[in-house]
Amino acid sequence: MNSILNKEPVLRAEKSLKQFNPDLKVIVLEETARTAKDAATALGCKVGAIVKSLLFKAEDSFVLCLVSGDKRCSLNKLKKILDKKDISMASPEDVKKVTGYTIGGVSPIGHLIKIKIFIDETLNRFSCIFAAAGHPNAVFEIDFENLKALTSGEIKEITE
Structure with a gap:
């Protein structure tokens, strides 16, 4: 179980967390939290x-969108916000290269390359939210305002 906490991507996410607030911690789940539904089941919370x-490739740059588990990111809204014509989901290789994480454990923090981050405004419906911490079985709990401060993300209407 503890071996998950010793994995480099988890340590990197945890380091960012602790620098922001020493009281925040990585939670290791018995069950995988690879999908939002799995994570909600494991944590006993709402999928939202x-x-x-979600990492998107916007022509020559990348943007990470932090989206509520019960919503879908809108490519059309992203195109308008970024004023780019060509936006698509980043490939698994790009996700690994830019964030340092593999899909299923992509954390909103501790990236290898500094990227623009948009936060889905609908996440503020919840008093506490859970995000991946570098592994499908590792998450951390935070509130909306602290997620915004921790990631330096911009609040945007990015879902449909």
Whole structure:
């Protein structure tokens, strides 16, 4: 169980967390939290309280969208916000290269490359939300305002 906490991506997410607030901690789940539904089941919370970290390729740059587990990110809204014509989900290789995480455990923090982050405004419906911490079985709990401060993300209407 503890071996998950010793994995480099988890340590990297945890380091960002602790620098922000020493009281925040990585929670290791018995069951996988690879999908928002799995995570909600494991944590006993609403699917919407799970933060999905989705990386998009916007022409020559990347943007990470932190989206409520019960919502879908809107490519059309992203195109308007970024004023880019060509936006798509980043490939698994790009996700790994940019964030340092593999899909299923992409954390909103501790990225290898500094990226623009948009936060889905609908996440503020919940008093506490859960985001991945570098592994499908690792998450952390935070509130909306602290997620915004921790990630320096911009609050946007990015869902449909």
